């Protein structure tokens with residue numbers, strides 16, 4: 001790589017010293033600066049309970065470490081599970097590299113062979129599994145990469161509150177709720193590792209979220225580990241605070257329990273993958289026509305209510321009219337920001353434009369937004385409202401709206 | 407004091423010459439050229455650098471010499487109106503001639519690179535059709551390969567976000583588009599830079615001579631996120647390129663079952 005946007009040697013360097021010397025104001029980060037702070041929501045809830053607030057800080061730091069030394073506290077249940085090479089973050093604090101045996105690394109490489117095919121064929125040294133093992137970053141290294149690449153949008157704790165984030169729409173994701181939009185899973189499950197990996201490869205089209213394809217694969221894997229850490233930390237934090245509001249203690253036992261609950265949520269992803277066990281019905285004018293009918297039918301698809309008859313995202317439910325008669329967005333997402341249904345004619349699909357991507361959006365909806373899933377919705381007769389064919393017809397129709405006029 | 411100033415002038419010139427001389431060894435220069443047309447750009451660049459370098463040393467050296475001489479008390483007073491006609495004609499005509507000469511020698515490389523008549527032809531003699539469309543938008547790149555219908559902008563397009571994949575050792579024509587504002591398609595390793603205007607299709611072509619991954623940058627300040635408008639060009643041997651297309655085509659009919667394993 002010639003011009004690198006990544007991994008420039010992180011040397012604060014001469015310039016910085018010079019600037020400091022000139023301005024005379026030394027910068028001392030102090031011992032607290034490397035801490036991960038509490039969620040403002042927790043601060044508010046614990047405003048009158050300084051003891052609990054302090055306990056929460058200590059517990060979170062014990063479970064997840066600091067920015068400089070992020071870690072996962074091992075809980076007994078995981079030790080019994082043994083180690084799973086596809087989930088390096090399951091292993092000891094500080095990331096995984098040292099923990100893998102050569103066999104485990106060959107397993108990782110085998111699992112990633114298709115995606116690694118290019119890197120393997122062009123690796124400077126032929127032994128790419130060794131190369132991957134050598135380059136798999138520790139959690140601390142990934143936290144540093146997160147600091148340089150993601151923090152200015154996603155914030156120190158992954159709260160979506162970085163300085164750049166203030167000016168953009170949609171807002172950078174707040175990881176702390178554990179809600180992710182563009183996943184392959186249903187029932188609001190947490191994303192799979194692969195969902196986050198693919199996301200970092202392709203970015204979110206039409207938003208500020210860029211692709212990080214230019215980072216190496218191990219670097220992206222490491223970032224996924226760290227995003228998961230921030231999300232799990234945020235979820236544990238809000239569970240503990242919710243417990244406090246139900247008059248429970250914030251103590252070791254509660255923290256271990258919260259961690260297991262949250263970890264359980266993340267482990268379920270694998271059982272929740274949306275897939276269609278059969279041959280995808282091909283695109284055809286007949287399928288599109290059928291999709292259009294469902295799209296417009298208020299009793300079946302009813303997409304029209306939000307996305308509008310032309311799919312421009314201007315359906316009746318999308319707007320509300322304020323006292324002055326102005327139209328404003330009717331919906332807010334789970335993070336509290338105004339949101340509009342997608343305009344399909346823009347040709348931009350944020351979660352990917354392949355039929356299977358759209359299928360998953362239509363099947364399970366988009367987490368954290370009003371976009372409903374319709375894959376398992378039952379009709380008044382107790383039967384599924386839409387057949388698989390119907391769903392694929394909707395997919396083909398929605399994708400056809402994004403075609404350019406010829 | 408004047409002696410110090412003269413020395414600084416001279417040092418400055420020496421430093422500039424030194425930095426150009428050692429640049430390639432330190433990776434401060436352009437990355438290695440890996441495209442056929444890049445050679446002519448590099449030659450032109452080299453010529454211009456020598457000329458500019460020579461004049462730079464000449465003028466800064468002259469300046470240093472004059473300051474030095476007057477610091478030693480030499481030179482004497484001069485009227486502001488004093489002039490030397492022959493010298494002035496010389497330093498107007500010589501650089502002028504060099505500029506005209508440069509304007510002439512750059513015509514051929516420019517024509518080969520940018521003229522629509524230079525777009526490589528296929529076997530049937532017609533201009534080669536674009537391999538794919540490259541869409542720039544605030545702030546990303548997206549390559550769109552035509553599917554079975556041979557056209558872009560339809561449902562069977564193959565999307566490659568942030569990564570343009572091309573075969574090596576054959577001419578590649580691209581159709582550049584912008585979704586919003588003016589961007590500029592820049593691949594330093596190909597010595598190729600082309601502005602992209604919204605609402606218009608711009609063709610470029612190149613032939614990459616070495617498999618590898620190269621930077622694809624936006625070279626037109628296009629908004630706050632311009633800095634992150636960075637993608638890559640991956641140049642592959644023909645067979646691997648075909649595999650890439652096959653994989654993308656397969657993804658289009660994926661039922662997601664491979665994700666459940």
Ligand SMILES: [Cu+2]
Pocket residue numbers: 542543544545588589590624625626627628632635
């Ligand atoms: Cu741009």
